[in-house]
Amino acid sequence: MTDETKKKGVNMSNTDITKKNTGSVPVSLTDMEKFSGAGFEEANSDSYAIPFLQILQKMSDQTDPEHASYIKDAKAGMFANLTTGKLFDGKQGIQIIPCHYSRKFVEWVPREKGGGLRGVHMPDSDVVLNANQSPKNPLELITDEGNILSDTRYHFVLQLVNGQPEPIVLTMKSSQIKKSRSWMTRMQNLTIRRKDGTRFTAPMFSHIWTLTTKQETNDRGSWYGYFIDGEPVLIENENIFKKAQEFRDMAKSGDAKISGDPLESDSSSKDSRF
Numbered sequence: 125m126t127d128e129t130k131k132k133g134v135n136m137s138n139t140d141i142t143k144k145n146t147g148s149v150p151v152s153l154t155d156m157e158k159f160s161g162a163g164f165e166e167a168n169s170d171s172y173a174i175p176f177l178q179i180l181q182k183m184s185d186q187t188d189p190e191h192a193s194y195i196k197d198a199k200a201g202m203f204a205n206l207t208t209g210k211l212f213d214g215k216q217g218i219q220i221i222p223c224h225y226s227r228k229f230v231e232w233v234p235r236e237k238g239g240g241l242r243g244v245h246m247p248d249s250d251v252v253l254n255a256n257q258s259p260k261n262p263l264e265l266i267t268d269e270g271n272i273l274s275d276t277r278y279h280f281v282l283q284l285v286n287g288q289p290e291p292i293v294l295t296m297k298s299s300q301i302k303k304s305r306s307w308m309t310r311m312q313n314l315t316i317r318r319k320d321g322t323r324f325t326a327p328m329f330s331h332i333w334t335l336t337t338k339q340e341t342n343d344r345g346s347w348y349g350y351f352i353d354g355e356p357v358l359i360e361n362e363n364i365f366k367k368a369q370e371f372r373d374m375a376k377s378g379d380a381k382i383s384g385d386p387l388e389s390d391s392s393s394k395d396s397r398f
Contacts, residue, residue, distance in 0.1 A: 173383035175207030177283065177292040179214065179337050179348050201337050201348045205292065207383050210285075214337030217353055221289065221368045222311060223329040224280040224375035229265065229273040230297075242271055263298055277304040280375040282368055284332065289367045293382055296350065299340065303350045307333075314356065329368035331356035 180186055182200045185193040195209050203212040212218050229252050231242040245251045255265035255273050265273035276297040282289040296304040314331060315323040338351040359365045374380045 173207070173381050174280070174291050174293050175205050175383045177212075177218075177294055178204050178206055179350065180204050181347055201339070203335075203337070214348065217334045217336035219284040219332050220292075220294075220335050221282040221284070221329055221332055221359065221364070222279055222307075223282060223368050223372040224380075225308065225328070226278040226280070226375075228276055228278060230276050231267065232272045232274060234270065234272060237270070245273070261298070263301060274298070275301060277301060279304070279307075280371065280380060282329075282364075282371055284364075289364055289371075291371050291380070294335075294350070299342075299347075300349055303352070307352055310352070310356075316358070326358075327369075327372075329359075329372050330365070331358055 178184070178186075180198055180200050180202045184198075184200070184204075185191040186195045186198045186204050186206075187200060188194055195204060195211060198204060198211055201214040203214055203218060204210070205212075227247055229245045229247065229249075231245060231251065233240045233242055243251075251267060252265065252273060255267050258264040258266050258272065263275050265275075267273060274297050276295050277300075279294040279296065281292055281294060283292050284290075311328050311331075312325070314326040316326045316330065317323050333356045334353045336351045336353045337348045339346055340349045341347075359368070371380070
């Protein structure tokens, strides 16, 4: 250190030299590509969870600014990804590719007995087979313990977000079951023409659909429900079709782990109107 430097009181420590010389160095994409997928070597299906896409209602926690689950700008009629917190305009709709379907019965403890989720059962399980028809709702069963079994349809789909497929799960119950049935019928009736002119039944994951929300009413009130808008479009992108096939295989095998319960944080789950 020179005398002149000492006079001016300049600190030439190693730390300052390091900070001064540190710069922003561009990362080589070629180098990064060499490590594609690195860090996930020991991850399996238990390491991930498929998020739910929920239709927000007026009483949904996500629309309440005072609630811990509140999402900024959330409004009734929107779609909300319950894991990422992303919102999607219900009127504009979203593009989805259905990949797999499953029907289950969600068991709830009645609110007068404390409420809460008890379990999820297959239609052929003893819990479901031994249950009795609910006198209040034809779409619900009552277990021997007095719990409610809610008939719920699970649709495993890929949502196209900016052209990129993202796996999500839709659930349809109560008044939305008829939407599920109608959609399943439309999918089953889709065919694809072979080169020789004959046709074959299209796989579920071969088409892109537009899903929107619309307000519905009955004598108990109003809510937002699913609406399949327009005709489906055949997938032309080979990579997207491959992703859809892979997601279908994962969901069918049971390896697609769902993030939480579809209805546990949904206020509509506690109201049989929806």
